[in-house]
Amino acid sequence: MDNRDALQPLTRRRVLTTLAGGSAGALVASAGLGCGNASHAATPPPSTPDEALEALRAGNRRFVDHTPAVRSTEEIEHIWTEIAVGQAPFATILCCADSRLAPEIIFDQFLGDVFVVREAGNIADSPTNLGSLEYAQAVLGSKLLLVLGHTSCGAVRAAFENAAPGGNIDAIIAAIRPGIAGASDLDDATRRNVGAVQQRIREQSPLLREAESTGKMRIVGGLYTIRTGEVAFLE
Ligand SMILES: [Zn+2]
Numbered sequence: 001m002d003n004r005d006a007l008q009p010l011t012r013r014r015v016l017t018t019l020a021g022g023s024a025g026a027l028v029a030s031a032g033l034g035c036g037n038a039s040h041a042a043t044p045p046p047s048t049p050d051e052a053l054e055a056l057r058a059g060n061r062r063f064v065d066h067t068p069a070v071r072s073t074e075e076i077e078h079i080w081t082e083i084a085v086g087q088a089p090f091a092t093i094l095c096c097a098d099s100r101l102a103p104e105i106i107f108d109q110f111l112g113d114v115f116v117v118r119e120a121g122n123i124a125d126s127p128t129n130l131g132s133l134e135y136a137q138a139v140l141g142s143k144l145l146l147v148l149g150h151t152s153c154g155a156v157r158a159a160f161e162n163a164a165p166g167g168n169i170d171a172i173i174a175a176i177r178p179g180i181a182g183a184s185d186l187d188d189a190t191r192r193n194v195g196a197v198q199q200r201i202r203e204q205s206p207l208l209r210e211a212e213s214t215g216k217m218r219i220v221g222g223l224y225t226i227r228t229g230e231v232a233f234l235e
Contacts, residue, residue, distance in 0.1 A: 046144075048143060057231075057233065059109055060108070062108045063108045069110075083112040088140060089114050089142050090114070092115045093116050093117070094117045094133060095150070096118065096121060096149070096153055097118045097119060098153065100226050101150055101226065103148070104116070107231070115142055120155040121172050121176050121193065122149055124201055125175040130201065130205050133205065138207055144218050144219075145201070145217060145219045145220070146220055147201070148194075148221075148222045149191065149193055149224070150224040151190065153190055157189075160180060162177075179192055179193050179196025179199075180196070190223065194221040198221055220234070220235055221235065
C-alpha cells in the first residue's frame with residue numbers, strides 16, 4: 001500500500017468486454033478501446049455502492065456461467081498503465097484464506113478492481129485487518145465492503161465443533177465462537193459468522209460505520225458455495 005496512491009485518483013474509462021461463448025482470439029481481432037457494440041458494450045467502473053454490488057453480482061454470474069469477461073490486448077495494456085500509477089478498487093472483499101476461493105476469479109474481476117483482505121474464517125478481529133479495510137475506503141475510495149463466508153469452512157467448523165487444534169489457530173476459533181453461538185448446523189454457523197463479522201466491523205471501526213451511515217459505502221455479507229461457484233448476497 002502506498003499513500004501516494006491517494007494523490008492520484010484514477011479516472012478510469014474501463015471497457016469491459018464480454019463475449020459469451022466466444023474465443024479470445026476473435027475478440028482481440030474485433031474489439032478495441034472505445035469500440036462498443038452489442039457484443040461487447042463499454043461499461044464504466046461502478047460509481048456508487050449499489051453499482052459496486054451489481055458489478056460483483058454480474059461478475060459472479062459470468063463465473064458461474066463460464067463466460068468470463070475477455071479483454072483485448074490493448075485494454076490490458078491500458079489497465080497496466082493505469083495501475084502503475086495508482087489504484088481505485090471499487091469494492092473491498094474480506095474473505096477466508098481457503099484455497100478454494102479467489103475473489104478475483106469468482107467475481108470475474110481484474111487487476112485493480114477489488115481490494116482483498118483474507119484471513120481464515122473471514123474475520124476482522126485485529127486492528128491491522130480493520131485498518132486494511134479502512135484504508136480501502138478512506139484512502140482508495142472503495143464503495144462496497146463484502147464480508148464473504150463460504151461452505152465447508154474449516155475455521156467455522158472448528159469453532160462450531162469447539163475444536164482446539166492448538167497454537168495460534170485457537171485465536172481464530174476464539175474470535176469466531178461468540179458470533180455463532182446457538183447455530184443449528186455448519187451452514188447456519190457460517191451465516192451467523194458473516195453477520196457477526198459485519199457487526200464487529202461496525203462496532204470497532206467508527207470510520208467504516210460513518211462511511212456506511214453517510215452512504216459512501218455499503219457493508220454487505222455473502223456466502224460462496226464451493227460446489228457451484230455461486231455467491232448468495234445476504235445484505
Ligand atoms: Zn474458510
